[in-house]
Amino acid sequence: MEPNLQLWLIPLLPLAGAAWNGIWGKRRSERAVAAVAVGVVALSFLWSVRAFFALSEAPHVETYSHWISAASFQVPFSFYLDPLSAVMALIVTGVGLLIHIYAAGYMQTEGGYYRFFCYMNLFLFFMLTLVLAGNYLLLFVGWEGVGLCSYLLIGFYFRRDDAADAGKKAFIVTRLGDLGFLIGLLLLYWTFHSLDFGRVMSAAAEFPVESESFGPLTIICLLLLVGAAGKSAQVPLYVWLPDAMLGPTPVSALIHAATMVTAGVYIIARSAPLYVHAPDAMLAVAVVGGVTAFYAATIGLAQNDIKRVLAYSTISQIGYMVMACGVAAFSAAVFHLMTHAFFKALLFLGAGSVMHALGGELDIRKMGGLRRYVPRTYWTFLIACLAIAALPPFSGFFSKDQILWQAYSSPFGGFAFWLVGVVTAGLTSFYMFRLLFLTFHGKPRWETGSPNTQHVAEHGHAGPVPHESPPLMTWPLIVLAILSLVGGWVALPFLWGGKDWSQFLEPAFRLAALPGEAAAHHEASTELVLMAISLLVSVTGIVLAYLFYLRRPEWAASASMRLRLLHTLLVNKYYVDEIYRALIVRPLVVGSSEFLWKGVDMFAIDGAVHQAARKTRGFGNTLRKMQSGNIRSYAAWVVLGAILLIGFLVVA
Numbered sequence: 001m002e003p004n005l006q007l008w009l010i011p012l013l014p015l016a017g018a019a020w021n022g023i024w025g026k027r028r029s030e031r032a033v034a035a036v037a038v039g040v041v042a043l044s045f046l047w048s049v050r051a052f053f054a055l056s057e058a059p060h061v062e063t064y065s066h067w068i069s070a071a072s073f074q075v076p077f078s079f080y081l082d083p084l085s086a087v088m089a090l091i092v093t094g095v096g097l098l099i100h101i102y103a104a105g106y107m108q109t110e111g112g113y114y115r116f117f118c119y120m121n122l123f124l125f126f127m128l129t130l131v132l133a134g135n136y137l138l139l140f141v142g143w144e145g146v147g148l149c150s151y152l153l154i155g156f157y158f159r160r161d162d163a164a165d166a167g168k169k170a171f172i173v174t175r176l177g178d179l180g181f182l183i184g185l186l187l188l189y190w191t192f193h194s195l196d197f198g199r200v201m202s203a204a205a206e207f208p209v210e211s212e213s214f215g216p217l218t219i220i221c222l223l224l225l226v227g228a229a230g231k232s233a234q235v236p237l238y239v240w241l242p243d244a245m246l247g248p249t250p251v252s253a254l255i256h257a258a259t260m261v262t263a264g265v266y267i268i269a270r271s272a273p274l275y276v277h278a279p280d281a282m283l284a285v286a287v288v289g290g291v292t293a294f295y296a297a298t299i300g301l302a303q304n305d306i307k308r309v310l311a312y313s314t315i316s317q318i319g320y321m322v323m324a325c326g327v328a329a330f331s332a333a334v335f336h337l338m339t340h341a342f343f344k345a346l347l348f349l350g351a352g353s354v355m356h357a358l359g360g361e362l363d364i365r366k367m368g369g370l371r372r373y374v375p376r377t378y379w380t381f382l383i384a385c386l387a388i389a390a391l392p393p394f395s396g397f398f399s400k401d402q403i404l405w406q407a408y409s410s411p412f413g414g415f416a417f418w419l420v421g422v423v424t425a426g427l428t429s430f431y432m433f434r435l436l437f438l439t440f441h442g443k444p445r446w447e448t449g450s451p452n453t454q455h456v457a458e459h460g461h462a463g464p465v466p467h468e469s470p471p472l473m474t475w476p477l478i479v480l481a482i483l484s485l486v487g488g489w490v491a492l493p494f495l496w497g498g499k500d501w502s503q504f505l506e507p508a509f510r511l512a513a514l515p516g517e518a519a520a521h522h523e524a525s526t527e528l529v530l531m532a533i534s535l536l537v538s539v540t541g542i543v544l545a546y547l548f549y550l551r552r553p554e555w556a557a558s559a560s561m562r563l564r565l566l567h568t569l570l571v572n573k574y575y576v577d578e579i580y581r582a583l584i585v586r587p588l589v590v591g592s593s594e595f596l597w598k599g600v601d602m603f604a605i606d607g608a609v610h611q612a613a614r615k616t617r618g619f620g621n622t623l624r625k626m627q628s629g630n631i632r633s634y635a636a637w638v639v640l641g642a643i644l645l646i647g648f649l650v651v652a
Helices: 009-027 030-053 083-106 113-132 136-154 161-192 197-206 216-231 240-246 249-258 260-270 272-276 279-300 306-326 330-357 375-388 395-409 415-440 471-490 501-512 524-551 553-562 564-571 573-624 631-651
Strands: 060-070 073-081
Touching: 009 030, 009 113, 030 083, 030 113, 060 136, 073 083, 073 113, 073 136, 083 113, 083 249, 083 260, 083 330, 083 471, 083 501, 113 136, 113 249, 113 260, 136 161, 136 216, 136 240, 136 249, 136 260, 161 197, 161 216, 161 240, 197 272, 197 501, 216 260, 216 272, 216 279, 240 249, 240 306, 249 260, 249 306, 249 330, 260 272, 260 306, 260 330, 272 279, 272 501, 279 306, 279 415, 306 330, 306 395, 306 415, 330 375, 330 395, 330 471, 330 501, 375 395, 375 415, 375 471, 395 415, 395 471, 395 524, 415 524, 524 553, 553 564, 564 573
Parallel strands: none
Antiparallel strands: 060 073
């Protein structure tokens, strides 16, 4: 008999914290608010650890009630624990806990302290519901919930128009993806007569591969990809994520590292048995991921806002994970999701520490020389840069190597995907160390700079006065730095003679193995060569960044002048926002103004109501004339009425 792990406690604890702070937090001290918010996440993390170590061979399902029961449509309220959901729960609660601790110090000078932590706890509740859900419909509840919380957190500074607009943009753009996702769920139920993970995946494993036809599985998978592209900010629905930087920095870390943007990767990985039976959909996933990874990395080369560089880095890295799913490297994608959570949370929290040191400054051109003033921030930030640049022995090296090897050797992959991954790795190394050198090295440029007034509100003081963050903010950085260093050691490559613990995830994708499919043969020599090439490309990116931005900064200025058109294109992010505004937003606004408002609302609806009122008033005026006060007139009307009544009776 399976033990009752009481999985419901994992999401319920953050929900209880959100309720407590939402109802009573305003009347409590900041210390009490932070203690409740951090405490419930810590307990949720401990319960997730307990569930992780209680895992068995088969998935563990806990059903609590019959949620929806209408004729043949049966959807239970159930939670589902397997290696995939267990790892996701650990990432969400573990990294989320460190971000909450950091935020307790970072947000102390803010108004709405209780409101912030209410939203943060609520965010974790919905994300945990998403990753632990036992069926697609309950997952969709968590899916929509994180969208709502992202709107609340990105627009936290609701008195600023740009922050409020960014929140609305995130909400609307992700809703476009959610429309495709919801249609996909309807088609999924129509095809399998169930939304339960166990039943759907078992049935999908028996389906024939749609290699020569565009069948229902392909359509379902493409629709799920639309939803994943919205949530995980993939081309073409990525435009909301850079603007999400207008929220508080801990929000950026939570959204980018541990929660919302990983939801798209999770849903593709969770639906792996569907995708491997739809090769056309797999190709679409790989292409979307590869294009996004390369495209976003090129934009990151020329950005000067410290948080926007990291935002485009997130889009690129999530593209890496999506591409891995597209080549059937599901375990590698989730492994990179884990290591990325460590070093990306560290990068964002480190950026927040830099902003704290400089009174809210965001422009890396107005920084420099900070390593002497914020040493703990510098060294932890350096470790994160080495991890994302995929240098051994840091965590990103191991997960990136797995993705590149699978992209090269998988039946769903090929040389083109491997090449995109390698080039993207080189670009990542270059722009991340450009960020590091301009921020922490060289001569101080902050003495003549001025803080970004939009973000002064985050810190309560103005003026560039470099100082290290308090221990409440730096200890999470140190823990994340350790994880960024050792987090990848669980999957030492086979050729190193280590045990590959990433195989722990394989039972979650057991049904994604096609009958008769030949596994990629692991040739140590081939992987060693590919690893050496990717490592050389990454190191080259670091060396070029050192030469252009530290050793010979005039080279960067000269290259910008010579490649002025390309540089302008990258600085302006390929003008995609402007194109969307011209082709989509403006026509919708004008159309709604001219057609919907003036045509439909004012002319048709209001016009019909006003015309009816005018006719009624005219008819009333006519009837009013009958009330003349003349007795002979009343008598005539009575006689006329009697004649008409008698005539009707005779005819009838």
